[in-house]
Amino acid sequence: MVIICFSDANCAISNAMSSCPVGMFLEIKILKTACLRLLDIDYTLFDHRSTAENPIELIRPYLHEFLIDAYSEYDIMIWSETGMKCVELKMGQLGILDNVNYKITALLDHLAMITVQSENQSYGKKTFDCKPLGVIWNQFPEYYKETNTIMFDDLRRYFVMNPKNGLVIKPYKRTHSNRSTDQELVKLTQYLLTIAELEDFSNLDHSAWKSLAEENAKRRRGRQFKAVHTVEV
Numbered sequence: 001m002v003i004i005c006f007s008d009a010n011c012a013i014s015n016a017m018s019s020c021p022v023g024m025f026l027e028i029k030i031l032k033t034a035c036l037r038l039l040d041i042d043y044t045l046f047d048h049r050s051t052a053e054n055p056i057e058l059i060r061p062y063l064h065e066f067l068i069d070a071y072s073e074y075d076i077m078i079w080s081e082t083g084m085k086c087v088e089l090k091m092g093q094l095g096i097l098d099n100v101n102y103k104i105t106a107l108l109d110h111l112a113m114i115t116v117q118s119e120n121q122s123y124g125k126k127t128f129d130c131k132p133l134g135v136i137w138n139q140f141p142e143y144y145k146e147t148n149t150i151m152f153d154d155l156r157r158y159f160v161m162n163p164k165n166g167l168v169i170k171p172y173k174r175t176h177s178n179r180s181t182d183q184e185l186v187k188l189t190q191y192l193l194t195i196a197e198l199e200d201f202s203n204l205d206h207s208a209w210k211s212l213a214e215e216n217a218k219r220r221r222g223r224q225f226k227a228v229h230t231v232e233v
């Protein structure tokens, strides 16, 4: 990992690409729109802090349904701040790598991350790691770019290099209390399928994702009601 200031970012991304493997590419599935979706693991896909006899019990509700629906429109990559062995182990235990209903395009680990230093008038200098999308865009410019990429994480700081492409998801914690009520991935599926129709994501404000997803779900329910009503008449 390299420590850089924001002004050196492009140079550091090039260095990260040339000096270390970006990740493990499992499959490249080229879609009409070639949308790319990057997912974080810990607290996004599962609760890595709670304990359970079987790791399956720690999975976020609706995870596989979410991946199946999204796979119809998006390429999916998983990016974690841990090492590749750990990423593979977790994904294997959760049944994500061998699912017959969807495929993962790539796994990325901490080697594809960079460390940045920001300076804020109130808090002074702060150093932290982030996930620069330029690592992927530079490697596959014909498929993935700013206009067709969306990235989810429970930590906003990971998007610092590409804030317009990031969507902050509520962390999934205390699985034993929250398993029956967590609906985050259901809403996120609605949002993803809604925006998949757009050719360009760069004008979207992902911070308003929940209201757009709810509006769209209401509209769909309205259409279904109208259809049923028409049949009954």
Ligand SMILES: [Mg+2]
Binding pocket: 040, 041, 042, 043, 044, 153, 154, 155
């Ligand atoms: Mg996380």
